[in-house]
Amino acid sequence: MSVIPLDTSSVSPLLQVRDLKMHFPVKEGVFMRTGKFNKAVDGVSINIMPGETLGLVGESGCGKSTLGRCIARLYQPTSGTVEFGGTDISRLGRRALMPFRRDIQMIFQDPMESLNSRHTVGQILEEPFIVQNIGDKQFRQTRVKELLNVVGLPARSVTRYPFEFSGGQRQRIGIARSIALNPKLIICDEPVSALDVSIQSQILNLLIELQKEFNLSYLFIAHDLAVVKHISDRIAIMYLGKIVETGDGESIYRTARHPYTQSLISAIPVPDPHHKSHRQVLVGDVPSPINPPSGCAFHTRCPKVMDVCRTVTPVLSDDRQPVSCHLYPS
Amino acid sequence: MSQAMLSVRNLITEFETDEGRVRAVDNISFEVNAGETLGIVGESGCGKSVTAQSIMRLLPQPMGQIVGGEILFQGRDLVSLSVAEMQKVRGARIGMVFQEPMTALNPVHTIGRQLTEVLLIHKPITKDQAIREAIVMLDKVGIPSPDIRMTEYPHQLSGGMRQRVVIAMALACQPSLLIADEPTTALDVTIQAQILELIKELQTHMGMAVMLITHDLGVIAETCSSVVVMYAGKVAEKGSVYDVFDRPTHPYTRGLLESIPRLDTPPKSKLTIIPGMVPGLLDLPQGCRFENRCRYRKDSCTVASPPIETVEPGHEVSCYEWRDLKANESKIDVVTGGGDSITFKMSAVA
Numbered sequence: 101m102s103v104i105p106l107d108t109s110s111v112s113p114l115l116q117v118r119d120l121k122m123h124f125p126v127k128e129g130v131f132m133r134t135g136k137f138n139k140a141v142d143g144v145s146i147n148i149m150p151g152e153t154l155g156l157v158g159e160s161g162c163g164k165s166t167l168g169r170c171i172a173r174l175y176q177p178t179s180g181t182v183e184f185g186g187t188d189i190s191r192l193g194r195r196a197l198m199p200f201r202r203d204i205q206m207i208f209q210d211p212m213e214s215l216n217s218r219h220t221v222g223q224i225l226e227e228p229f230i231v232q233n234i235g236d237k238q239f240r241q242t243r244v245k246e247l248l249n250v251v252g253l254p255a256r257s258v259t260r261y262p263f264e265f266s267g268g269q270r271q272r273i274g275i276a277r278s279i280a281l282n283p284k285l286i287i288c289d290e291p292v293s294a295l296d297v298s299i300q301s302q303i304l305n306l307l308i309e310l311q312k313e314f315n316l317s318y319l320f321i322a323h324d325l326a327v328v329k330h331i332s333d334r335i336a337i338m339y340l341g342k343i344v345e346t347g348d349g350e351s352i353y354r355t356a357r358h359p360y361t362q363s364l365i366s367a368i369p370v371p372d373p374h375h376k377s378h379r380q381v382l383v384g385d386v387p388s389p390i391n392p393p394s395g396c397a398f399h400t401r402c403p404k405v406m407d408v409c410r411t412v413t414p415v416l417s418d419d420r421q422p423v424s425c426h427l428y429p430s
Numbered sequence: 431m432s433q434a435m436l437s438v439r440n441l442i443t444e445f446e447t448d449e450g451r452v453r454a455v456d457n458i459s460f461e462v463n464a465g466e467t468l469g470i471v472g473e474s475g476c477g478k479s480v481t482a483q484s485i486m487r488l489l490p491q492p493m494g495q496i497v498g499g500e501i502l503f504q505g506r507d508l509v510s511l512s513v514a515e516m517q518k519v520r521g522a523r524i525g526m527v528f529q530e531p532m533t534a535l536n537p538v539h540t541i542g543r544q545l546t547e548v549l550l551i552h553k554p555i556t557k558d559q560a561i562r563e564a565i566v567m568l569d570k571v572g573i574p575s576p577d578i579r580m581t582e583y584p585h586q587l588s589g590g591m592r593q594r595v596v597i598a599m600a601l602a603c604q605p606s607l608l609i610a611d612e613p614t615t616a617l618d619v620t621i622q623a624q625i626l627e628l629i630k631e632l633q634t635h636m637g638m639a640v641m642l643i644t645h646d647l648g649v650i651a652e653t654c655s656s657v658v659v660m661y662a663g664k665v666a667e668k669g670s671v672y673d674v675f676d677r678p679t680h681p682y683t684r685g686l687l688e689s690i691p692r693l694d695t696p697p698k699s700k701l702t703i704i705p706g707m708v709p710g711l712l713d714l715p716q717g718c719r720f721e722n723r724c725r726y727r728k729d730s731c732t733v734a735s736p737p738i739e740t741v742e743p744g745h746e747v748s749c750y751e752w753r754d755l756k757a758n759e760s761k762i763d764v765v766t767g768g769g770d771s772i773t774f775k776m777s778a779v780a
Contacts, residue, residue: 153698159618160589266707296473296708297645301689301701308698323618330691331698349697367623369648371690373671377652381627382620385588 112186113147114284114317115171120144120180120190122166126390138390140166142341143180145416148285153311153318155332155349157325157364159386163341164321168287171319172206173197184285202232205278209290211270215262221248221273222258228280247276251306268299272306279310285317292327304331325368329353337361340397341389347421357423359404396426433505434461435639436485436607442498443477443484452711454480456663457499459738462607467633467640469654469671471647471686475708477663478643482611485641486526487516504606522552525600529612531592535584541568541595542580548602567598571628590621597628604636611643626653647690651675656744659683662709662719665738669745679747679756681724718750726751 122141125134140163148154158164170177173189182190189200208214215224225244229235235243245255251272262270271291278286288307292300308331310316322328328335329349336346337360345358356362363380370377382401387393393400399409408426416424443455455477462468470478483489484496487508501508503524508516520526528534536544545567546560555563561580568576571594584592593613600608610629614622630653633640642654650657651671658668659680667680678684688702695701706723715721717732724731728751736750749755 159620268707297647297686298473298689298704299707301691301703302705304691305701305703308700325619326691326693329693329697330695330701333697353693363620365693367619368693369622369626369646369652371647371651371675371687371692373651373675375651379623379627381623383624385590385621386618 111149114150114152114185115146115148115319116181116183117144117146117167117171118181118183120167120170120182121178122163122170122175123178136390139341139392140389141170141177142389142392144338144341144343146336146343146346148317148319150284150317151311151315152334153320153332155328155335156319156321156338157323157328157335158338159323161386161389162338163389164338165289167338168206168289168319168321171285172204172287173200174206198232202281203284204287205281205283205285206287206289207271207274207278207291209293211267211274211294212262214274215270215277217262220259220261221253221265224262224273225277225280228277232281234281243280247280250279250310251276266299267295268302271295271299271303275303275306275310279314279316282314283316285319288318288320288322290322291320293322293324300327307331325353325364337364340387340392342397342424343416344398344425345421345423346416351421355421357421357428358398358425359402359427360398363403396424434502435464435466435504436462436641437502438481438485438499439502440499441481441484441496441501443480443489444495444497445490446493446495447712449712454494454663454711455484458658458660458663458665459499460658460665460668462639462641464606464639465633465637466656467630467642467654469650469657470641470643470660471645471650471657472660473645473708475662475711476660478660479611481660482526482609482641482643485609486520486524487511488520488526518552521548521600521605522603523605524607524609525603525605527593527596527600527608527610527613529615531589531596531616532584534596535592537584540581540583541587545580545595545599545602548599552603564598564602567602568595570632571595571598571601572624573598589617590624593617593621593625594628597625597632601632601636605638607639607641608633609641609643612645613642614649615644615646622649629653647675647686659686662714663711664719664735665746665748666720667745667747667749669741673742673745677741677745679741679745679752680720680749681726681751681755682720685723685725718748726755 120141121143123137123139126136126138128135144167156164169175171182177190181188184200222244225247226240229240244258248255248257253272292303320328320331332349334346334348335352336343339360345361356365363382366379380403384401387400395411396409396414399405404427406426414424414426416422417428439459441455441458445452445454472478485501496509542564545564549560549563565576568579573579573591573594614625644650654671656670657674659666661682666682667674674683678687685704689704691701704723709715717734718736721727721731731750736748738746738748741747
């Protein structure tokens, strides 16, 4: 196995997120007054070590993309800190953020929407260098060719436009752009969800190879637990703006503790007709983050709900596989 | 053997495009029996949705046309039916569930109005009876407080609830066949599990045949009894789920099954890939359609399209090399990452 347990004592984390909150105001009524808040991310703390992949899993609307965007500082978080390499970047202004923009990059789900359709691939890949004012024209053009080579696209792609490529190739362009400035951390927001099965594995292989080569850290956001488990060292499960369980991929899969994690795993269809599913089908939908349930936010769907869950909000435990659930009193 | 509920024979569907005529479905045949679930699996552009649209006679007009073959539904050829006759079949005896429940429902009409419409068109009943039946149907698909939901609009429901409404509409007239085109693709896994369970439950209850179209091999393995694997408009392989998942014979099926990350594959291990991508319908390879991505390709594969051959009863494959592949089963080593070699040479960023 290629997983080397990360020695957390000697290496300091590349990214340290503490009690991060992102509350979006919800405007209501004739006067568009802010009455309520959409608590998309509500007190999240995570660490990412250099060279590590943290998988972030959850259903739509759980706040996983918002968390990624807060870390990339596409959003200004409401409160909490985002420490990157020792500096809190959560309150930095545009100018002060510039050097960090080089180190934190993003890959998006839909490469068609995240690539400028009026720019050639050459222009798209050159732009990060222009924005950061790096190198002359000749340097940039050599770099663009190298980048294309690294992600497995032919050099003649430089003069082509995004629409001339297939979905998988477009995702390669998006990846090339994200690694252009030798970043340290890449936020991958559902990078393979829109791709076909046979293309998905090509992109996952590429991401894994790039990580080894350039010692990249990934925050890998996806809803497909099998994909996340494949690429991640550790996994965090998110539900309604909060992390409910974290642990290394293997233990999340084999000894899931939170009832939500358990039902997520049991809900994945296994491509083996002999597999007998012991499925716990969850009832109901994810509640609205504007008006989350009291106590444990999962209590409305939890198969093991107890009285205490309805009133007391559980906190993430402080052990090897932290879980936020009253079933595991610390 | 009794007559199949649906029997598609040598179906050919073509589209008129600006760049010329393309054959989206090329000579495919399969059968679905009552009480059985058939899965059709393939990647985007393989023709699986066009197959469904052909059966329902809902091809985009005037571009799409069925140019050959027959679609026998309960012994009657749907291809030769008139528009009016087809309308009596559609919705009443064949129900259909689409991928995106928001686009399948009319946003300006209440759930109740849309659901009773189906019943009023196909059944000789009064409006009151239709409303009562609609409420029963909503209750059957697991929608809480159905009488209140009847007066609501689609946007007031969640994605999972909307898909339940669409299923209720599709099943309102107790059809003999349900065609579900990617019914859970837009939904979260926990909701997907709910909807798949629901379809299974209703099927055992009502004894209908189900044709499930998806790109997810996991969904196929869990819900279907037999499966058709499509590639670029043709059938690559078909058989029972045990035939296809236990003894995949077509190189494409093998590649697909090997390339999906599973919960028990070692993390960060290299996944087997199928190099390249699905060919466009305008420039299909001359011979076998999978030839340019196939790791067992021989020169003979490029000449003509391989015929469908029987591997074992009920298990068919379209590949010239399947006998050799099967004979060498033990010798085949898994080729990882072929065609995707990467050289890392990057200059440092100043």
